[in-house]
Amino acid sequence: MEFFDNLLDETHTTVRDMARRFAEEHIRPHAEAWEESGTFPRELYPKAAEAGILSIGVPEQAGGSGGGALHQVMVIEGLMRGTSAGVVAGLGSLGIGLPAVWQTERADLIDRYVRPCLTGERISCLAITEPGTGSDVAGVRTKAVRDGSDWVVSGSKMFITSGVRADFITTLVRTGDDPHGGLSFLLIEADRPGVSVSRALRKTGWWASDTAELSFDAVRVPEGNLLGEEGEGFLTLMRNFQLERLALAAYGVATAQIALDEAMAYTKQRKAFGRSLSRFQITKHKLAEMATAVLTARTLTYQVAHRMDAGDYLIGEVSMAKNVAAKTAIDVCYDAVQLLGGMGYMRESVVERLSRDARLLPIGGGTQEIMREIIAKEMGL
Amino acid sequence: MKIGVCAKVTPDTGAQIKVVGNGIDTAGIKWVVNPYDAYAIEEAVKTVENHGGSVHLFTVGDDSVVAPLRAGGLAVGGEDLTQISDAALNDADSLGVAKALAASLKAAGVEAVFAGKESVDGVSSQVPAMVAELLGWPLVSIVTGFETDGSTFKATREIGGGVVEVVSGSLPAVFTCDKGLNTPRYAKLPQIMKAKRKKVIKQDLAAIGLSAADVAPKATESNFSEPAARPAGRMLSGSVQEQAKELVHLLRNEAKVL
Numbered sequence: 001m002e003f004f005d006n007l008l009d010e011t012h013t014t015v016r017d018m019a020r021r022f023a024e025e026h027i028r029p030h031a032e033a034w035e036e037s038g039t040f041p042r043e044l045y046p047k048a049a050e051a052g053i054l055s056i057g058v059p060e061q062a063g064g065s066g067g068g069a070l071h072q073v074m075v076i077e078g079l080m081r082g083t084s085a086g087v088v089a090g091l092g093s094l095g096i097g098l099p100a101v102w103q104t105e106r107a108d109l110i111d112r113y114v115r116p117c118l119t120g121e122r123i124s125c126l127a128i129t130e131p132g133t134g135s136d137v138a139g140v141r142t143k144a145v146r147d148g149s150d151w152v153v154s155g156s157k158m159f160i161t162s163g164v165r166a167d168f169i170t171t172l173v174r175t176g177d178d179p180h181g182g183l184s185f186l187l188i189e190a191d192r193p194g195v196s197v198s199r200a201l202r203k204t205g206w207w208a209s210d211t212a213e214l215s216f217d218a219v220r221v222p223e224g225n226l227l228g229e230e231g232e233g234f235l236t237l238m239r240n241f242q243l244e245r246l247a248l249a250a251y252g253v254a255t256a257q258i259a260l261d262e263a264m265a266y267t268k269q270r271k272a273f274g275r276s277l278s279r280f281q282i283t284k285h286k287l288a289e290m291a292t293a294v295l296t297a298r299t300l301t302y303q304v305a306h307r308m309d310a311g312d313y314l315i316g317e318v319s320m321a322k323n324v325a326a327k328t329a330i331d332v333c334y335d336a337v338q339l340l341g342g343m344g345y346m347r348e349s350v351v352e353r354l355s356r357d358a359r360l361l362p363i364g365g366g367t368q369e370i371m372r373e374i375i376a377k378e379m380g381l
Numbered sequence: 382m383k384i385g386v387c388a389k390v391t392p393d394t395g396a397q398i399k400v401v402g403n404g405i406d407t408a409g410i411k412w413v414v415n416p417y418d419a420y421a422i423e424e425a426v427k428t429v430e431n432h433g434g435s436v437h438l439f440t441v442g443d444d445s446v447v448a449p450l451r452a453g454g455l456a457v458g459g460e461d462l463t464q465i466s467d468a469a470l471n472d473a474d475s476l477g478v479a480k481a482l483a484a485s486l487k488a489a490g491v492e493a494v495f496a497g498k499e500s501v502d503g504v505s506s507q508v509p510a511m512v513a514e515l516l517g518w519p520l521v522s523i524v525t526g527f528e529t530d531g532s533t534f535k536a537t538r539e540i541g542g543g544v545v546e547v548v549s550g551s552l553p554a555v556f557t558c559d560k561g562l563n564t565p566r567y568a569k570l571p572q573i574m575k576a577k578r579k580k581v582i583k584q585d586l587a588a589i590g591l592s593a594a595d596v597a598p599k600a601t602e603s604n605f606s607e608p609a610a611r612p613a614g615r616m617l618s619g620s621v622q623e624q625a626k627e628l629v630h631l632l633r634n635e636a637k638v639l
């Protein structure tokens with residue numbers, strides 16, 4: 001990894017190696033079984049916490065270990081070595097569920113909700129998308145109405161990662177009529193009367209991560225569960241999208257890297273027409289292209305993370321990194337499947353799983369079209 | 382208690398080793414703390430967590446060994462790293478390395494020394510025994526269990542046939558650590574951050590009262606060779622009966638294993 005010496009210091013490489021060791025010891029041996037079963041044991045959360053992985057990226061004042069965007073990229077790359085993006089997404093749902101909570105800097109919320117997630121005792125999730133709206137966040141209709149010292153919440157949320165077993169839901173709700181200024185974040189405990197999981201959704205990939213449709217039926221939530229100020233929800237969301245999108249870029253880089261490694265190993269040992277597949281020039285060129293794409297995506301992703309850690313607010317560049325890495329993951333996985341031939345299409349091969357998991361990347365956390373909208377806007381178009 | 386740990390960096394055990402000339406091709410190799418030394422570090426850290434004190438790492442090597450030792454040593458509880466580096470040590474043998482380590486450990490005033498039972502690259506298992514001899518301390522090798530009250534120790538070793546031997550004595554002493562002794566902890570980000578600022582004490586031979594002549598090698602590695610390449614596999618064809626018959630024939634007459 002000497003190529004990235006100018007961006008990665010020892011803290012980054014050590015975090016990556018630790019996350020990778022954790023993945024190799026605690027995820028990889030079970031990846032196939034967990035993927036097929038559509039979930040992974042809850043005990044993995046405290047185990048990951050014990051290994052110091054869950055708290056990276058959360059400030060020390062909020063009970064975390066500190067660390068920046070590039071450290072979080074390292075964690076994802078390391079964990080992805082378990083070859084199950086679903087497990088990484090499930091373990092990582094606190095990465096999107098918690099920021100709106102600790103950003104309030106309220107000790108009561110940090111002690112009750114943030115710290116237990118960092119020790120792996122509780123699970124959090126982030127609920128923005130609804131059956132009727134996704135890309136168009138201003139279309140959020142889940143309503144919170146004041147009633148005495150409570151909010152009363154009604155509506156539903158869709159495609160929520162870890163929504164099936166989350167203990168609390170960081171929920172974007174409509175508290176006013178203004179399309180953007182009428183949105184707020186509420187912390188809703190999953191055991192409040194009226195909260196229910198309507199469906200555990202079946203998906204193309206990310207099988208080990210549960211994805212829920214949630215329903216809120218006149219759920220009473222105390223006033224104190226409002227995160228930040230009323231009407232600030234949209235701004236908070238936009239700010240936190242930056243890291244979520246960077247994280248998804250990291251999934252893309254890691255996915256493509258593993259697919260490339262798998263294809264390299266397979267084509268070296270697989271023989272056809274009297275020689276290793278890797279000795280055909282067409283294979284060599286294909287692998288060379290795949291490696292080039294991986295390095296390109298990784299370079300952009302690391303550089304954006306590095307600039308974010310230096311304090312830059314890079315809306316367009318983050319969106320570019322997400323799109324490049326997502327496309328790279330899909331293309332490299334496609335090629336890897338092709339290079340493995342029939343084996344690439346079999347559930348027992350890692351690239352089969354990666355190629356399904358990669359399909360999420362241009363959709364989740366803002367679609368590739370929305371990313372292009374943002375990039376165009378940043379270009380002044 | 383002040384504990385010294387002798388640790389070196391070795392290629393990651395997953396690395397592809399290629400012999401070139403009188404050494405190995407180091408291109409693309411990832412260097413990590415020798416896995417057996419990681420047990421030594423963990424045991425030392427656990428011991429000071431229970432009894433107070435501090436863990437000090439000692440290594441012989443150039444600047445390239447510092448980063449892996451920060452990650453695998455200082456970030457998991459080591460207080461500082463003493464790096465003994467001297468041109469005269471470049472082709473030192475085990476005795477030369479042991480002399481340097483012993484001199485440095487003695488100067489630091491450590492009360493116990495932990496090391497790996499062997500390094501996964503050199504696999505000579507000589508250095509810790511020589512260090513013990515040079516310090517005039519007892520050596521307990523290949524330890525899989527360790528207890529101390531701060532002045533005496535009880536170490537267990539698995540000897541042949543699964544028999545467990547218990548060795549007791551008083552400190553100071555040198556212990557070499559085997560797999561099974563403990564599970565090395567994960568380095569956590571706050572400690573990794575702190576490790577960046579921990580002290581690396583660089584010593585040349587003069588700083589520890591030795592001369593180039595003291596560490597001149599008495600034995601040198603003269604040649605390396607790779608194991609013979611495995612012959613290619615053979616696919617049998619025909620009906621299952623024919624294949625089974627052919628397989629038995631080959632196992633008996635060619636492989637001579639039946």
Ligand SMILES: Cc1cc2nc3c(=O)[nH]c(=O)nc-3n(C[C@H](O)[C@H](O)[C@H](O)COP(=O)(O)OP(=O)(O)OC[C@H]3O[C@@H](n4cnc5c(N)ncnc54)[C@H](O)[C@@H]3O)c2cc1C
Nearest residue numbers: 126127128129133134135159160161363364365366367369
């Ligand atoms: C596995 C998975 C996990 C998820 N986890 C979560 C989660 O934890 N929390 C959460 O809140 N959400 C989650 N989502 C939802 C995800 O964020 C949305 O699916 C995504 O934002 C797109 O919204 P949508 O599905 O409603 O698509 P739509 O917004 O309906 O878009 C459909 C298509 O129209 C395109 N489109 C929309 N608007 C425009 C435009 N202006 N110009 C051009 N094209 C446009 C889109 O790009 C897309 O191709 C998850 C989704 C998946 C699949």
